[in-house]
Amino acid sequence: MLSLKNIKKSYITGDFKQVALDGVSLNFRESEFVAILGPSGSGKTTCLNVIGGLDKYDSGDLIINGKSTKEFKDSEWDAYRNNSIGFIFQSYNLIGHLSILDNVEMGMTLSGISSTEKHKKALEALERVGLKDHVHKRPNQLSGGQMQRVAIARALANDPDIILADEPTGALDTKTSIQIMELIKDIAKDKLVIMVTHNPELARDYADRIVEFRDGNIISDSNPLEEEKSNSAYSLKKTSMSFVTALKLSGMNIRTKKWRTLLTAFASSIGIIGIALILSLSNGFDKQIDIFESDTLSGFPIMITQKAAEVDINQMMEQSKEMRKEVLGEDTEDESKYPDTNVIYPYNSQENTFMHTNKLTDEYVKYIEDIDGSLLSGISFTRLVNMNLLKSDGSVATPINASDLNLSSYPINLDNSSEGYLETSYELLAGDYPETMNDLVLVVDEYNKIDTAVLDALGIDSNKDEINFNDIIGYEIRAILNNDYYTKVGNYFTLAGNPTDMSEIYNNERAIPLKITGILRVKKDVTIPVLSAGIAYSDELSQYFIEDAKSSEVVKAQESAVYNVFTGESFDKESDRMNSANSNTKENVLASIGATSTPYMITLYPKDFTTKEAVTDYLDNWNAGKEKDDVVIYNDMASTFVSLSGGIMDAITMVLIAFAAISLIVSLIMVGIITYISVLERTKEIGVLRALGARKKDITRVFNAETFIVGSCSGILGILIAYLLTFPTNSILYKITDLKGVAVLNPVHAIILVIISVCLTMIGGSIPAKMASKKDPVEALRTE
Numbered sequence: 109m110l111s112l113k114n115i116k117k118s119y120i121t122g123d124f125k126q127v128a129l130d131g132v133s134l135n136f137r138e139s140e141f142v143a144i145l146g147p148s149g150s151g152k153t154t155c156l157n158v159i160g161g162l163d164k165y166d167s168g169d170l171i172i173n174g175k176s177t178k179e180f181k182d183s184e185w186d187a188y189r190n191n192s193i194g195f196i197f198q199s200y201n202l203i204g205h206l207s208i209l210d211n212v213e214m215g216m217t218l219s220g221i222s223s224t225e226k227h228k229k230a231l232e233a234l235e236r237v238g239l240k241d242h243v244h245k246r247p248n249q250l251s252g253g254q255m256q257r258v259a260i261a262r263a264l265a266n267d268p269d270i271i272l273a274d275e276p277t278g279a280l281d282t283k284t285s286i287q288i289m290e291l292i293k294d295i296a297k298d299k300l301v302i303m304v305t306h307n308p309e310l311a312r313d314y315a316d317r318i319v320e321f322r323d324g325n326i327i328s329d330s331n332p333l334e335e336e337k338s339n340s341a342y343s344l345k346k347t348s349m350s351f352v353t354a355l356k357l358s359g360m361n362i363r364t365k366k367w368r369t370l371l372t373a374f375a376s377s378i379g380i381i382g383i384a385l386i387l388s389l390s391n392g393f394d395k396q397i398d399i400f401e402s403d404t405l406s407g408f409p410i411m412i413t414q415k416a417a418e419v420d421i422n423q424m425m426e427q428s429k430e431m432r433k434e435v436l437g438e439d440t441e442d443e444s445k446y447p448d449t450n451v452i453y454p455y456n457s458q459e460n461t462f463m464h465t466n467k468l469t470d471e472y473v474k475y476i477e478d479i480d481g482s483l484l485s486g487i488s489f490t491r492l493v494n495m496n497l498l499k500s501d502g503s504v505a506t507p508i509n510a511s512d513l514n515l516s517s518y519p520i521n522l523d524n525s526s527e528g529y530l531e532t533s534y535e536l537l538a539g540d541y542p543e544t545m546n547d548l549v550l551v552v553d554e555y556n557k558i559d560t561a562v563l564d565a566l567g568i569d570s571n572k573d574e575i576n577f578n579d580i581i582g583y584e585i586r587a588i589l590n591n592d593y594y595t596k597v598g599n600y601f602t603l604a605g606n607p608t609d610m611s612e613i614y615n616n617e618r619a620i621p622l623k624i625t626g627i628l629r630v631k632k633d634v635t636i637p638v639l640s641a642g643i644a645y646s647d648e649l650s651q652y653f654i655e656d657a658k659s660s661e662v663v664k665a666q667e668s669a670v671y672n673v674f675t676g677e678s679f680d681k682e683s684d685r686m687n688s689a690n691s692n693t694k695e696n697v698l699a700s701i702g703a704t705s706t707p708y709m710i711t712l713y714p715k716d717f718t719t720k721e722a723v724t725d726y727l728d729n730w731n732a733g734k735e736k737d738d739v740v741i742y743n744d745m746a747s748t749f750v751s752l753s754g755g756i757m758d759a760i761t762m763v764l765i766a767f768a769a770i771s772l773i774v775s776l777i778m779v780g781i782i783t784y785i786s787v788l789e790r791t792k793e794i795g796v797l798r799a800l801g802a803r804k805k806d807i808t809r810v811f812n813a814e815t816f817i818v819g820s821c822s823g824i825l826g827i828l829i830a831y832l833l834t835f836p837t838n839s840i841l842y843k844i845t846d847l848k849g850v851a852v853l854n855p856v857h858a859i860i861l862v863i864i865s866v867c868l869t870m871i872g873g874s875i876p877a878k879m880a881s882k883k884d885p886v887e888a889l890r891t892e
Contacts, residue, residue: 109300110136110159110270111335115168117154128154129165130324135333138269141296143311144304146321152304153274155321159302160193160272161185162799162885183803187344190218190801194263196292198275200255201796201889202247205360208234208258209243215266215800218347226265233261237291253284260291262800271295273303277310289314349806354813361790362817372782373821376775376869380826380861381833382768387857388834392850409638410712410723411743412476414468466740468706472730476710479522479726483719486519486529489647490709492699493654496593497622498614499567499585505614507607508585512565514642517650518542518549519713529713533634538577539626545648547625550580553641554630562642577627587620587653588613590660590701601662601673620649638713657702666698673697720744772868775822779872783815787880794880795888804881811880815873816866823865827858 117129128151136142144152157163158170161177164185170177172192180188194215195201202211209230216226234240237257247255256276263271273292277285293314295301305311311318317331362369476487497508521528530541534551542549552558560570566583568575592613595604605613613619622645630637657663666673672692680692698704714720724744731739787794794807834851841850 109138109173111169111171112155112159113169113171115155115158115165115170117151117158117163117165127324129158131168132324132326133168134319134326134329135335136300136302137333139296139298139300140331141293141301141314141316142303143315143318144302144321145306145308145311145318147306150321151324152321156272156274156302156304157886159270160195160799161189162889183346184344186798186801186803187346188801189799190215190266190347191344192269194266194268194271195799196256196259196263196271196273196276197889198278200247200252200259200279201792201799202255202258202262203357203793203796204247205364206246206357207243208239208245208247208250210360211247211258212262212265214797215262217353218349218801218806219266219345220348221266229265229267230261233265234258236264237261252280253287256280256284256288257291260288260295264295269300271299271301273301275305276303277305277307285310347801347803347806349802349809351809351813354806354809355817357810358814358817361786361793362814368782369818369821372778373818373825376779376818376822376865377826377829379768379771379775380823380865381830382771383765384827384830384853384858384861385833385837385851386764386768387861388830388851388853389837391854391857392852395852396847396850410714410720410727412466412468412710412712412727412740413743414466414706414708464737464739464741467738468708468710468740470706472740473706473710475730476712477522479712479723481522481524482526483715483722483726484522484529484713485527485532485715486521486713488517488519488711488713489650489707490517490711491647491650491654491705491707492696493650493657493702494700495650495653496588496590497585498588498610498619499565500611500614501567503611504609505611506567507603507610508565512561514559514562514640516639516642516644517647518639518644519711520647529638530628533631533638534628535631537627537629539581539624541626541628542646543625545646545652546620546622547646548585548622549626549628549644550624551628551630551639551641551644553637556629558641566643580624580627583624585622586614587622587649588616589618589620589653590657590662592616592618594660594662596661596665599669599673600676601665620652622649638711651705654702654705658705660702662701663698663703666694666701667703670694772864776868776872779815779818779869780876782818783811783873784876784879786814787811787876790880791883791888791891794883795885795891798885799889807881807883808877811873811877812870815869815877818873819866819869820862822869823862826865827853827861831858 112132112134115129115132116127119126119128130151132151132155144155146152154163158165172188177185177188203214206214209227212230212233213226216229221229231240231243234243237260239254239257239261242250242254247258250258256279260276271292276292277288280288289310292301292303296316303311303315308318317329319326319330320328473489479487494510497510497513498505499508500506519529521530530549537552537556539549540547550558550562563570563575566585568580568583593604594601603610624643628639628644630639662673671678674697677692679694679697695704699706699708712723714723724742727740727742797807797810831853834853837851838849842848
């Protein structure tokens with residue numbers, strides 16, 4: 109079964125060479141009790157360690173069931189110790205922070221035996237040695253004899269082929285020694301037991317065979333075996349320790365030094381606390397900035413107008429990389445900025461400016477309407493059309509001067525799945541938000557005030573001190589189509605009917621009824637309202653009116669006439685056309701009576717500053733490949749503020765995090781030192797685990813598990829303390845700035861910081877963990 113062939117083993121210390129085994133050859137039977145005797149330094153313990161795979165021989169061969177171990181790898185020696193060897197040590201070598209049951213189960217855990225089976229086998233082994241009633245005790249709660257019985261149970265639990273006992277009674281009294289020897293002799297009935305002892309009486313009384321050593325050589329063998337053939341091919345089951353087992357081992361160890369672990373975790377968490385607080389403040393201030401930016405955006409949307417403007421090319425191109433590329437033909441970044449020279453470069457500023465008029469064609473309007481609606485809270489089109497409006501007191505209908513109503517087109521919502529601009533920016537005081545083109549809304553200012561001119565134009569008595577909402581909700585006026593509103597007199601057009609009473613036109617079935625369905629007021633958190641106090645209507649109404657007007661008589665007449673068909677005046681000169689949208693030009697007159705659907709101005713309201721960038725990218729894409737005159741320039745007044753505020757906040761956050769991160773480096777070094785101390789404290793445990801078949805990587809895993817626990821505790825503790833500190837921090841900031849709830853810890857940041865804490869502590873403990881795995885198991889077992 110087991111054969112030693114000319115085994116040699118020496119230890120070298122400096123220039124001194126100590127020969128421990130000098131060509132030892134021995135054959136062992138499958139089941140016998142072999143006692144190895146000899147004085148100290150004779151080589152008997154070294155022989156036992158070589159047989160157990162704890163120490164490697166220099167030359168010769170150790171043969172197990174006919175299989176040579178000359179080419180064994182470390183993993184095979186680990187598997188051999190776990191599968192085939194059971195160790196019984198003089199000093200018991202139990203793991204102090206584990207229960208008796210856990211100590212016995214450890215070898216089977218490394219073998220990968222299921223929890224149920226290993227628990228059953230462990231109980232059977234403890235029952236065999238008479239300790240079934242002590243399974244939940246710790247080693248320090250047992251007597252010496254009981255601890256040796258636990259060691260025997262551990263050696264038997266995994267059903268090894270060979271039991272190696274090194275002075276198993278050396279630390280016991282005579283009575284207990286006899287009990288232990290009787291137990292070992294009983295084991296030897298079906299296993300090979302090899303015992304090293306100084307006591308020749310014990311050897312003669314219990315052993316079947318006595319082998320004596322002296323100076324590394326065998327001097328006698330009471331029952332030698334020439335050679336025994338192996339019964340079967342020898343195979344080994346590889347061992348492994350799961351990370352869960354490593355966590356359990358380290359967790360049990362940490363429980364014995366809770367306060368030290370808590371203090372270590374707290375010290376390690378200081379950096380996490382600092383970074384978590386910084387991120388909390390940064391997150392909170394970002395939210396405050398977002399709120400402020402959102403308010404700012406309501407007053408500074410993206411505006412596109414037809415109006416001619418003097419454009420500084422350099423400034424315009426700075427705002428849009430895409431426009432710089434397309435208009436000026438630049439494909440690379442401008443490298444001429446901040447030249448390192450001692451000269452100046454004269455230039456004519458007039459050469460860098462030009463008069464530009466945006467061409468808001470129907471194609472461009474369609475392009476704008478096709479934008480992703482989820483990017484906008486609203487979009488409004490300002491058209492020059494003057495709709496023909498009439499009011500009635502029930503008996504008399506008269507025209508309304510549209511300018512007195514302070515008319516404006518409210519932003520429409522392109523994304524029906526979310527709230528529109530009106531819903532997010534304006535509070536509904538009465539009635540309902542508009543739903544159809546026939547719905548009007550009355551917009552009041554922050555004080556619920558409205559200009560008397562608006563009320564007078566509507567025909568509502570403005571002399572009262574107060575007007576109830578119910579007196580306004582449901583109030584109706586009507587829009588009259590061109591063919592019903594105008595009549596031709598000679599070469600000119602004028603109002604159809606008597607201006608003092610246009611009831612017949614008002615009651616015409618083609619008249620469009622318009623009803624005030626809601627009263628709105630800008631919300632408190634919107635600093636700059638877009639809609640001024642007055643009447644707001646839907647762009648859909650404008651488009652309906654324009655589509656009908658295009659085929660009306662007055663429009664056709666104006667298109668062919670070279671003068672104003674209402675006044676007979678000649679149109680303004682070409683040089684005056686750039687000055688005003690209200691100038692007397694043929695285009696403006698046609699637009700006012702609905703001849704064109706092209707808006708004079710388009711206003712886009714991005715939902716936030718993130719979507720604003722996507723909107724501007726979409727607008728820039730239109731300009732790709734266009735000639736300079738065909739480029740559409742937009743005005744984004746908020747862009748500079750956004751980049752400035754966001755950049756400053758990010759820079760401050762990064763600097764503060766960099767300072768706080770220094771403590772993380774200190775924590776990493778401290779964890780390395782603590783782990784190294786733990787390695788020194790658990791050296792004997794390392795030896796025991798290696799004797800039970802644990803691989804080097806398993807030992808590394810044990811200490812990695814310990815640093816994982818410390819890192820997790822550190823991270824969680826740091827996040828908890830940081831979260832608690834946000835309350836006094838918010839209280840102080842509120843007193844200073846009147847800002848509520850600034851410090852808000854983002855859960856994502858918290859999780860990331862815990863992960864960072866774990867990673868850093870594991871990095872800090874990785875070197876000591878590697879050192880632990882490289883410890884010699886024999887030397888580790890001798891450590892006290």
